[in-house]
Amino acid sequence: MRFPLCSQVVGMTTPQIDSARLWKSLTEISVFGATPAGGLHRLAASKEDGQARDYVVAAARELGCAVRIDALGNTFMRRAGSDANAKAILVGSHLDSQPLGGKYDGIYGVMAGLELLRVLHESRTETKHAIEVAVWTNEEGARFAPAMMGAAYFAGKFTADELLVRKDVDGVQLGNSLTEIGYAGIDIVSPVEHKAYFEIHIEQGPILQDENLQIGVVTLVQxxxxxxxxxxxxxxxxxxxxxxxxxxxxxxxxxxxxxxxxxxxxxxxxxxxxxxxxxxxxxxxxxxxxxxxxxxxxxxxxxxxxxxxxxxxxxxxxxxxxxxxxxxxxxxxxxxATIDFTSELIDLVEQAASACGKTSKRMISGAGHDACQLSAVMPTTMIFIPCDKGISHAENEAITQDWAADGAAVLVETVLAFDSK
Ligand SMILES: [Zn+2]
CATH class of the missing domain: 3.30.70.360 (Alpha-Beta Plaits)
Incomplete structure (x- = not known):
C-alpha cells in the first residue's frame, strides 16, 4: 500500500531536522548516569532516570506540549493536532540503560522523538493527528523484572498493582522509587487514544554498518x-x-x-x-x-x-x-513468540527512507523492544539506525551524528506521511 509522502503532496515540503541540535540533546542527556568509561549506568526509576526524564519533559513543555504520567511512570508528551477527534500518532522508546550500558539504546528513540516535536514546532507544521512522544518505564528489566514493563502495562498485560510492588535486589519497590523521582503519575493514558506506534532504535547488531546502509526497515522481532x-x-x-x-x-x-x-x-x-x-x-x-x-x-x-x-x-x-x-x-x-509488525507501516517506512534519499533494507530485530508490547494493541513498526560494530549493552556503544540525523529525518517523513493519509 502506498501513502502520499510529504514530498509528493503539492505545496508541502518535509521540514528539515537539525542534526546539531539532535546531537547536542543526545550529548546533554547522557550526563545523567554517565560512567567514567564513556557509557551509561541509568537503571529504571533511579535518581538518574528521573533527571533524564526531567530533561526531556522540560524540553517538551518549552514546545507547548501537554505532559501526562501514568501509574507506571510512563511519560507522554503531546503536541495537539488540528482534528481533536482524530487519534494521536505515538512515537517512543526508553531512557533506562543496562548496568554499565550505552548512551543510545532507547535514548536515541526518545531524543529523535523530541527532535520530531521540535521540527514540527519550529516549522509551525499543523498535523491532523496529535503527535505524542512516550518514554516507557523500565524497558531493560535490569533493576526490576520483567523487561518492557511500562509498555506491557500500557498494553494491558499487567495491572499497576501487580508491577509497582516489584522489588530490586536491595528490596526497594518500584512504586516507591517512582514516587521518589516524581514519576508516580495519576494520568490514565489508554492505547485506544492512539492510531499507530513508531519506534526508532539503534540496530544493536552489525548489519547496517557492514553493508553501509543508513536505515533498517524492521519487519519483525524474532x-x-x-x-x-x-x-x-x-x-x-x-x-x-x-x-x-x-x-x-x-x-x-x-x-x-x-x-x-x-x-x-x-x-x-x-x-x-x-x-x-x-x-x-x-x-x-x-x-x-x-x-x-x-x-x-x-x-x-x-x-x-x-x-x-x-x-x-x-x-x-x-x-x-x-x-x-x-x-x-x-x-x-x-x-x-515472533512479533510481526504492521505491513502498511513497514511499507511506509521504506518509502519514507527512499523519499529522504537514504539507503535502507528490510531486516528483523534480534532484540526485544517496547514496540513488541505496543504491537499487541495498535499498528506498530520500528526503524533502525546503525550502531558501531554492532556493539550494544556495553559502555562503548556508539553511533555517529550523521546516523542519528538520517534516522530522525526518516522518522519525521514517516510520521508526516502517516498523518496525511
Ligand atoms: Zn532499547
Missing amino acids: GMRWFRIGISGQSGHTGTYPMETRRDALVAASHLIKAVQQIGLDQPLTGRATVGHLVVTPNSPNVIPGHVELMVEFRNPEVAVLDVMTASLNQALKETADKYGVEVVSKQELDS
Whole structure:
C-alpha cells in the first residue's frame, strides 16, 4: 500500500531536522548516569532516570506540549493536532540503560522523538493527528523484572498493582522509587487514544554498518525461548577423589554449553543459541562442583526452527546426563513468540527512507523492544539506525551524528506521511 509522502503532496515540503541540535540533546542527556568509561549506568526509576526524564519533559513543555504520567511512570508528551477527534500518532522508546550500558539504546528513540516535536514546532507544521512522544518505564528489566514493563502495562498485560510492588535486589519497590523521582503519575493514558506506534532504535547488531546502509526497515522481532537447566553431580575433595569416578557437574555443563553453541551453528545465519548465566555450587577451588545452574536462550524468527532447536537441546541434555553420570533437569521459563509488525507501516517506512534519499533494507530485530508490547494493541513498526560494530549493552556503544540525523529525518517523513493519509 502506498501513502502520499510529504514530498509528493503539492505545496508541502518535509521540514528539515537539525542534526546539531539532535546531537547536542543526545550529548546533554547522557550526563545523567554517565560512567567514567564513556557509557551509561541509568537503571529504571533511579535518581538518574528521573533527571533524564526531567530533561526531556522540560524540553517538551518549552514546545507547548501537554505532559501526562501514568501509574507506571510512563511519560507522554503531546503536541495537539488540528482534528481533536482524530487519534494521536505515538512515537517512543526508553531512557533506562543496562548496568554499565550505552548512551543510545532507547535514548536515541526518545531524543529523535523530541527532535520530531521540535521540527514540527519550529516549522509551525499543523498535523491532523496529535503527535505524542512516550518514554516507557523500565524497558531493560535490569533493576526490576520483567523487561518492557511500562509498555506491557500500557498494553494491558499487567495491572499497576501487580508491577509497582516489584522489588530490586536491595528490596526497594518500584512504586516507591517512582514516587521518589516524581514519576508516580495519576494520568490514565489508554492505547485506544492512539492510531499507530513508531519506534526508532539503534540496530544493536552489525548489519547496517557492514553493508553501509543508513536505515533498517524492521519487519519483525524474532521469537525467544529460555530454559533454566540444573545439573547435579557429586561434590567432594579435589585432592582425594579420583578423576575416573567423579560426577563433576561443571565438566558436564561444559559439554552442554558446547552442544548449545552447536545448536545455534546448525541454523546458518538465523540461529542464536547462548548460555549467558552460570552458577557453580559450591564454587570453591578445592571442591569438585556438585551443582551447576545455567540458562539456555534460543532466538529465531521461525517457530519451526525454535522447535528444532528445543528438540536438539533435549537430546543434548540426555547425552550430558548419560555421559557424565549427572542428573539434569530443565524448565522452560520463557516462550516469546515472533512479533510481526504492521505491513502498511513497514511499507511506509521504506518509502519514507527512499523519499529522504537514504539507503535502507528490510531486516528483523534480534532484540526485544517496547514496540513488541505496543504491537499487541495498535499498528506498530520500528526503524533502525546503525550502531558501531554492532556493539550494544556495553559502555562503548556508539553511533555517529550523521546516523542519528538520517534516522530522525526518516522518522519525521514517516510520521508526516502517516498523518496525511
Ligand atoms: Zn532499547
